[in-house]
Amino acid sequence: DVNKNGKFDVTTIENGVNFSFTGTRSQATAWLSGDGFLFHDRNSNGVVDNGTELFGTDRSFDGGFAHLAHFDSDKNGVIDHKDDVYKSLFVWVDTNMDGVSTKDEVTTLLKVGVMNIDVVAQSYNKNVNGNLIKKVSYGTLNNVTKQTLIGDVDLRTGVWDKQGTDLTPSTKEDERN
Structure with missing residues (x-):
């Protein structure tokens, strides 16, 4: 909940973007509007290359939080500066809603106050x-008394024709299977 309005701002698939979760093909995808994607910048290039850097897309984990927990090196139940991965975690807010990550749309957890x-x-x-918002958790903000909402969201994906007809509706979960 980057914009701190207490809810998940997710578009319909019709108002979303084209995005590749796998790195091989883009498809119509519902999208976050005003909120951000937590991502692991695995190649240190400062942007999201495709969905493989987002949490929740790796099928070897049971969702985004299980994937994130894998990086909890001190096993204290939180990801923070004591965990090696913290410095390579970023937030992407796609401000122009084009499905393409640019460096001016990416910030550190500290800069968003988490x-x-x-x-x-x-x-x-x-x-x-x-x-589908499957699970929720919280992040502690830098004033230590407030928390921000964090969710594991399965964004709806599919193929649309030029008239806006949904030809093959699915969820990100369906794409992974």
């Missing part, structure tokens, strides 16, 4: 504009 992220998430299972 000191740590609780990797022990709670089941949520809410639908927002056709997108």
Whole structure:
């Protein structure tokens, strides 16, 4: 919840972008509007190359929080500056809603005020504009008394024709199977 409005701002697939979760093909995808994607900059180039750098796309983990917990090197239940991965975690807010990550849209966790992220998430299972928010957790903001909402969202994906007809609706979960 980068914009700190207390909710997940997720578009419908019709108002989303074209994006590649796998690095091989782009497809119509519902998108975050005003909120950001947490990503692991694995190649240190400062941008999201494709969905393989986002949490929740690696099928060897049961969702984004399980993937993030894998990097909790001190096993204290949070990702913070004590974990090696912290310096390579960034937030991407796609301000122009084009599905392309640029350096001016990427910032550090510290710059958005997130000191740590609780990797022990709670089941949520809410639908927002056709997108499933599976789990939620919180991150402690730099004033240490407030928290920000963090979610594991399955964005709706599919193929659309020029008239806007949904030809093959699915979720990101379907694409991974």
